[in-house]
Amino acid sequence: MIEFARGPLLRFALLFMALGLLRNLVLAASGFARILLRTDDPRISWRKILEGARGRVFPSPGATHRRGYGYLSLILHVGLVVTPIFLAGHVLIVRRNLGIGWPSLPAAAADVLAAATVLSALAMIASRLSWKTLRQLTGASDIFFLALLATVFASGFMVSHPGANVLGYPAAMLLHLLAADLVFILVPVTRLAHVSLIPAAHALGDIGWKLAPDGGEAVARALGKEKQPI
Amino acid sequence: MAAKPAPPSPYPYYTEPFDLKDRPARFLKAFAAILQNTNYGPVLDAFARISLHCGRCAETCQVHQATNATPDNPCNRSNLLLKVYRRYFTMSGMLKARLGFGWNLSDADIDEMAEAYYRCTACRRCRTVCPVGIDHGLVTHIARWVLAEIGIVPKALVLAVREQLEGKSGNTSGIPAPALKDTLEFLEQEFVDNYGVKVPFPVDADGAEHVFFPAVSDYLLEPDVLMGVAGVMHASGGSWTIGTGYFDGINYGLFYSDRMLSRIVRKELAEVKRLHGKKILIGECGHASRVAREFGPIFGGGPTEAPPVVNIMEYTYDAFRRGALKLKKGVIPERTTYHDPCNIVRSGWIVEQPREILKHICADFVEMTPNRKDNYCCGGGSGTVSIDEMRAFRTGTQGLRKAKQIRETGATLVVSPCANCKKQIREVCEDNGLKNVRVVGLHDLVLKAIEFPESSRVKKEGPAPAGA
Numbered sequence: 232m233i234e235f236a237r238g239p240l241l242r243f244a245l246l247f248m249a250l251g252l253l254r255n256l257v258l259a260a261s262g263f264a265r266i267l268l269r270t271d272d273p274r275i276s277w278r279k280i281l282e283g284a285r286g287r288v289f290p291s292p293g294a295t296h297r298r299g300y301g302y303l304s305l306i307l308h309v310g311l312v313v314t315p316i317f318l319a320g321h322v323l324i325v326r327r328n329l330g331i332g333w334p335s336l337p338a339a340a341a342d343v344l345a346a347a348t349v350l351s352a353l354a355m356i357a358s359r360l361s362w363k364t365l366r367q368l369t370g371a372s373d374i375f376f377l378a379l380l381a382t383v384f385a386s387g388f389m390v391s392h393p394g395a396n397v398l399g400y401p402a403a404m405l406l407h408l409l410a411a412d413l414v415f416i417l418v419p420v421t422r423l424a425h426v427s428l429i430p431a432a433h434a435l436g437d438i439g440w441k442l443a444p445d446g447g448e449a450v451a452r453a454l455g456k457e458k459q460p461i
Numbered sequence: 462m463a464a465k466p467a468p469p470s471p472y473p474y475y476t477e478p479f480d481l482k483d484r485p486a487r488f489l490k491a492f493a494a495i496l497q498n499t500n501y502g503p504v505l506d507a508f509a510r511i512s513l514h515c516g517r518c519a520e521t522c523q524v525h526q527a528t529n530a531t532p533d534n535p536c537n538r539s540n541l542l543l544k545v546y547r548r549y550f551t552m553s554g555m556l557k558a559r560l561g562f563g564w565n566l567s568d569a570d571i572d573e574m575a576e577a578y579y580r581c582t583a584c585r586r587c588r589t590v591c592p593v594g595i596d597h598g599l600v601t602h603i604a605r606w607v608l609a610e611i612g613i614v615p616k617a618l619v620l621a622v623r624e625q626l627e628g629k630s631g632n633t634s635g636i637p638a639p640a641l642k643d644t645l646e647f648l649e650q651e652f653v654d655n656y657g658v659k660v661p662f663p664v665d666a667d668g669a670e671h672v673f674f675p676a677v678s679d680y681l682l683e684p685d686v687l688m689g690v691a692g693v694m695h696a697s698g699g700s701w702t703i704g705t706g707y708f709d710g711i712n713y714g715l716f717y718s719d720r721m722l723s724r725i726v727r728k729e730l731a732e733v734k735r736l737h738g739k740k741i742l743i744g745e746c747g748h749a750s751r752v753a754r755e756f757g758p759i760f761g762g763g764p765t766e767a768p769p770v771v772n773i774m775e776y777t778y779d780a781f782r783r784g785a786l787k788l789k790k791g792v793i794p795e796r797t798t799y800h801d802p803c804n805i806v807r808s809g810w811i812v813e814q815p816r817e818i819l820k821h822i823c824a825d826f827v828e829m830t831p832n833r834k835d836n837y838c839c840g841g842g843s844g845t846v847s848i849d850e851m852r853a854f855r856t857g858t859q860g861l862r863k864a865k866q867i868r869e870t871g872a873t874l875v876v877s878p879c880a881n882c883k884k885q886i887r888e889v890c891e892d893n894g895l896k897n898v899r900v901v902g903l904h905d906l907v908l909k910a911i912e913f914p915e916s917s918r919v920k921k922e923g924p925a926p927a928g929a
Contacts, residue, residue: 262503
């Protein structure tokens with residue numbers, strides 16, 4: 232089972248994620264093209280869009296209630312991106328299979344990052360359940376995604392630390408692989424797609440106001456209202 | 462004769478009677494037509510895929526801060542429309558429905574949207590913090606249009622637009638052109654009587670550099686603002702005119718229908734063309750400025766065809782900076798603060814210009830906190846200010862944060878360079894115990910500070926002095 236999870240299933244999951252993300256990018260690019268071709272004012276200030284996006288990615292200084300959730304999210308994202316890419320074990324696997332490699336994190340740093348990722352995910356779940364503003368927004372899927380990510384990192388930590396492994400190596404490894412495979416499959420088709428769509432969404436907030444000059448009249452025609460008085 | 466009672470409405474605002482039959486089907490038909498014929502499809506598609514529900518938008522929304530209620534959470538509000546999009550206009554939504562995991566749009570869902578999207582002031586403050594870049598103001602804009610196509614739109618907005626596009630006066634305040642001319646003559650006389658200067662309000666001047674469009678209600682309610690504008694144009698030697706063919710900067714189409722929005726913008730552009738004007742000069746009005754600048758090029762044949770747009774505060778600051786306009790220093794003794802209208806500040810367009818003027822003419826200028834791009838909406842944005850039946854909610858909930866901001870400054874003068882914000886903040890002050898606060902426009906104060914050229918002084922008539 233472990234061999235299946237790290238062999239064919241992992242390859243399928245990675246391919247599915249790559250193709251899915253590519254599809255998302257193609258859809259976003261075609262959306263951009265559609266908007267810019269249909270509007271009479273295709274001027275775009277990329278500088279303004281980038282400045283706006285930069286200001287939004289970090290926790291808001293204007294937030295009046297709590298900034299904690301924003302910082303937890305920041306830690307989670309740093310852990311999600313840096314740990315799997317620079318973990319020595321992962322770099323080794325890539326080097327063996329693809330013949331390419333890059334520097335890896337010292338083991339202690341990887342441990343700290345993995346632990347921080349798990350703890351931030353758990354704290355985010357706790358915040359979602361305890362803070363009214365977030366509870367209003369929280370559905371089962373929000374908890375599921377955070378729990379799934381925490382599972383990937385916690386099981387990975389256990390795999391590399393036999394002393395902390397309460398499940399035993401085979402179970403921890405299988406859990407790690409299956410959870411990671413599931414994340415890869417879910418990335419392009421769920422809100423985890425923000426990994427590829429964030430730049431597009433930031434730009435679309437501005438570009439979305441580039442209206443189609445005849446849009447209003449075309450809608451009226453489609454609804455048979457073009458001759459109706461207001 | 463007694464006025465007819467307003468038609469019953471299930472919402473916090475009056476509507477004109479609308480068809481209750483098959484609303485979900487008609488809503489979906491209108492939504493489909495909008496997605497097919499506009500540029501909103503890709504926008505909603507991206508937003509629907511990546512909404513993360515992190516709550517930052519709720520933290521920054523003055524309505525949610527006041528109520529802490531689920532419908533006022535911007536992410537939740539946007540999700541009302543986005544879930545319809547996911548269910549009916551995406552492959553996965555349709556597939557889920559086929560497999561028995563779908564849901565059907567109901568009248569209750571439509572009613573929820575009809576209420577929620579008019580509790581939002583579309584100030585777009587939440588957009589400045591959304592980590593994935595969702596523009597909830599844009600979602601509100603689209604949702605309101607879909608609702609309007611099935612007849613759900615506040616009566617106050619419809620009446621204004623109807624008069625503007627189909628009424629005799631052709632403007633939202635119902636001012637006929639002869640009445641406009643009378644008003645302008647009266648204001649010219651006010652200049653003579655009160656300031657001893659002759660300042661013209663040029664009407665229908667052909668080929669003027671600037672064609673002026675204020676919020677038309679200023680002609681009824683804000684004479685000092687208009688006199689300030691005329692004073693600036695005169696003292697700085699500016700070329701401008703007011704067209705009697707069309708003279709209203711207001712565009713409530715922005716708040717409920719792109720079709721109305723485009724028709725009103727085109728009306729403004731046609732007047733500039735008729736007068737062979739070179740630029741559009743917008744008065745103290747946030748949404749009028751944004752509409753002309755952002756949508757003029759779209760509905761006017763492109764950026765090279767449409768005339769450039771200048772806001773009067775930009776003009777005044779530029780004239781002051783160049784030395785073409787002399788303003789007396791520190792002539793306003795009261796403590797003064799400044800409210801940033803959302804439609805001109807969020808984009809970073811008009812931020813420092815009015816402040817530079819105020820710092821010069823006011824002896825005690827203080828900032829609200831937060832300010833500039835982070836400023837809070839007055840609470841009457843996106844046309845809600847004209848919905849009088851919502852006043853208690855507007856001033857008690859939507860405008861509560863603004864009242865607190867003003868109170869904390871200790872100011873007795875609030876400069877609000879937008880007709881809608883002025884009305885709203887006056888009502889906010891009245892309803893929140895800020896009785897000693899006066900709400901004015903920037904050009905009210907500029908008027909008191911202008912150093913008019915000697916050539917414009919009116920010589921007093923009377924007996925010649927002895928020995929002359």
